[in-house]
Amino acid sequence: MTSYDQIMKLALERGFYFPSCEIYSDAPAGFWEYGPMGANMKYKFIALWRRELIRRDSMIEIDGSQIMSKSVFEASGHLLNFSDPLVECKNCNSIFRADRYISEKIGKAIPEGTSEIAMNSMIAENHIRCQNCKGEFKPVTRFNMMFKVGIGSSHDEAYLRPETCQTIFVDFSRVFKTMRGKLPLGIAQIGKSFRNEIAPRQSLLRLREFYQAEIEVFCNPERLNEMPKFDEVRNTRLNLYDDEYHRDITAYDCLDQGLLPNKLVAYYLALLTEFYGKTGIDMKRTRFRRLADDEKAFYSLVAFDFEVETSIGWLELVACNYRADYDLKGHSSISNHNLEVIEPTNQTKVLPHVFELSMGIDRSLYTILEHCYYEDFRHDDRVVLRLNPYLAPITFGVLPLMSKTIMVEKSRAIHSLLKRDFDSVYDESGSIGRRYRRLEEIGVPFAITIDQQTLVDDTVTVRYRDSMEQERINTGELKKFLEDKSAVV
């Protein structure tokens, strides 16, 4: 069984995630639910993200609408660019990407933005037919990956946002003013985005409805190397990959050797590296890959994907795009609002540029599960999810050594003292060994066991998931003990 299958099995059996609407046979692909364990883990992942990125860098966070008006996506370019021209064979229904197919057949490049009409004439003039069955093609159509929705009784045209950042851009002016912003400023958002993928696959890795955590750093393009806080991360080590690997190289050296364009970009890539280092992902299996021009999104000037190696290959977790003034310029022009801000040092107006860190939460959670999954062949092949305590969906379990004794009553009392401060479970069912194994499998880092001695001196044992070692703790000190042990370090 591959690692992906093992994680899938664990997710289904233990309530991390499972298909949406699964009791109905018309449940569409690409929609998944987080069960109790997955939802808890997601909350903790977000808490870590806030701590290590938002608070650390003094960013500000908003929470915007998922449905946005048509004009937003005219301005953002998604109505035009976020779609593919397709041709379909009348005979065998094969579907091809129209521009690429024509260009392949006539040996000439088809420019972006070529109209459907023009492409239809090219097909006719060059007698292009289906390569599978020689059938004729239906007229070229466009498939837009945004979900269209109708608002109100008149069904006014609007769309589910295909990326969370568009709300940040349209809110930028008000947020910047009301929060007394100064460049560079990170504005962040966590939420759902929606893309009508043609073929969603692999559970959490390619969804039609998914969580993003996006950070848009607004900056003055003239001052990308004025970053005093860069010194905090100058020795942070990154893995870069362009034509060749540059492993374990400090942020400072990346700049020095011209591998990264400026201090602002280097600073945020380093910050992101430090964040992911705390998630339990094996950083030796990660890299920032610089994208070639033909791989980049239409709005991106320079792009680095933060990728991680998993059982199904390299997986993109974060897209880091230098979007320049693409978005603010577009929104400014379509909305007729001036989105420039004042640069305080010389009182000049500037339209900020944007460097974006666009993180896929679902993919990140999957990767954490996979990298933390461990089969301990020295102890009955036990399965241990070695999650960092601050990301574990459950922090501890309370277990009476024996059921049907006064230990049960004592255990419940101890659980009551702690359950409001932590995510926890109480379990008296089955042998003590079986209960430890159940907790290990869902990554519970600590097991508190109430035994004979507890009744005598009010101490309990705390068992560590990974080492299986135990230590005795006074019940009065448990809360502090657990807080200390599950703190982010």
Place this chain on the structure above:
RNA sequence: GCGACGGUCGUCCAGUUUGGUCUAGGACAUCAGAUUGCCAAUCUGGUAACCCGGGUUCAAAUCCCGGCCGUCGCACCA
């Protein structure tokens, strides 16, 4: 979206070839009880499934058609 293959308890699998013996079987998991009392012990009992819709037939998990989902390949992935 195309093509190939597949879909049976929470999970994995048997049964489908050759329709009836399937009131659908097993393992693990889970629940209750007994027993034990610090690392998946044992025993007893229980809960629990034929992806959905239509068709053929005296009879469908099994054959046929359509849909949905999954895996892989192609294409797609702003």
